[in-house]
Amino acid sequence: MSDPILKLVDIGKAYGPVDAAKDINLHVAEGEFVTFLGPSGSGKTTTLMMVAGFTQPTEGGIELKGKPLDPIPVWKRDIGMVFQHYALFPHMSVAQNVAFPLEMRGVPKPERRKRVEEAMELVGLAGFGTRLPKELSGGQQQRVALARAMVFKPQLLLMDEPLGALDKKLREHMQLEIMHLHKNMGTTVLYVTHDQEEALVMSDRIAVFQNGRIEQIGSPRALYEAPETKFVADFIGETNFIAGQVESANGGTARVRGMVGQLARDLRDGTAAVLAVRPERLHVQAGDSPGDDNMLSGTVKELIYLGQSRKAIITLEDGTEVVALEQAAQAEATALEPGAAATLSFRSEDARILADV
């Protein structure tokens, strides 16, 4: 990555003995869309607030365009932010709201008006300027918040769960709109969400947060296909875990309970580990297992019809429940019955061996 616009170097925030965020390292390239993904209390919002300047890090430093941000107060940081509930000023019209950052920067009135109009047009709300925020729908308010955060062309745009208050349909629509805006404007975006699907759809890269730390940073594909920790594998998408110990570790591969998989990180023999396989990577057959590598036998517990696909929940001999997802055509070809024996198989490339913590 050449010349990151934003650098978080070893930053942390401690509240007494509790680390809300710790050892956060992140470089963001100009124009990149980076999402902080994690459960609530994982430190993603704390980290965003440190970048915005609402929270001072207790360790480390943040640099924007090569300059340290810490001594710069919030109002001089030139970072736009979209708040969770938009925080549109209720006593000002939509146009006044959007004009506010320009007014604070002393932009002369005629130019202000022009730029507000441009921004409103950009988010598809031309002509709504005289309305009050409360006279708009949730999606429209969201757009006003976006326009207000972008109208002054900030170096960085922060979004704190901006779609959390919208219903599913509108949320999906707004995801695409925000992505298009991001592409058109080329703004660098830091986006916070706890919705993994949203993160997968929108991001160039995702930083997965857990317990105040970043567990893994990578492209959506890398996180889904090659998770490095059990938490990431579990948090993003659905995964089957088969618990055991690392055996015959050899370069990039090892065995767990006799099955071969890819070692995500260097693990020694005997370490407690799980073998993680995505449901869509499991192949189901009726009948008993012939006993080959990477085959598991069990009993069909439940079959769930999902229209375009079918979910088979299979209980292994040791009681572990495993989920396999088959496309409709494939499912029709496999004659499974609840209570009958079934065999699962998978390719060793599709199995990840992760430390079991």
Next chain:
Amino acid sequence: MIAKLRSIWLVLPAVLLIGICFIYPVAWLLQRSVSEPVWGLQNYAEIFTKSIYLGVLWNTVTIAGVTTLLCALFGFPVAYSMVHSRPWLRKLLIFVVLIPFWTSILVRSFAWLVILQGGGIINDFLTGVGLIAEPLELVYNRLGVLLGMVQVLLPFMVFPLYSVMARIDGSYVKAATNLGANPIRAFFRIYLPLCLPGLLTGAMLVFIISLGYFITPALLGGRGDIMIAQLIFERIDEFGDWALASALAIVLLVGTALLFGFVSLLLKLRGKGV
């Protein structure tokens, strides 16, 4: 429909109470004010032309106005701290603000006398340590009246402000600073306007209650601080002049009603976003 008609009877006791205890006496006052000594508006003409009456009206309005202003000035930080403090401290602050409510107004006014008078605590202390030679005139003047009234009326400002402030989402001010407003501009452009409904309600309460104040100006004020309620009392008590007293009372009532209507209208317009 029938249920509606029946439920109307429920308000009857209240209507009777207001009718007997309020409407009737007011009507009686109104009648006396325009019928004595002869029918006509001569009593009102006297109030609005004679300089002693005009002076008292002016006193009343200015004392009420300054009291309102001071209550807003002192009440704002108190309400703000109440909203932004931990629960136990908030309870303590609410308690402290409420204490004047629970004490008799007479006791409070005499307490101020004890503190402020020539041989009072403050003057004794200041002369004792040699900071001043002569006792300061802290009471029997405008200062005394204002101190007493602000203390009593502060809760009427603090609680409306508190209830409005408590509902202001902290993200508004955050958003303002994020968008480039320094804390002072964020306060005046965003926070203060959002507090305005509470400020207006509180100001209206304090001002209207101040207009009719009697004991505090009587005890802590001087000759130049006579307010309309004292004047009404004096006209009846000393001169038995019910007609002029009635006219003064009607002036007070109408003035208060006009002010109330005006502020309500203002709040309504704001609610519509004008």
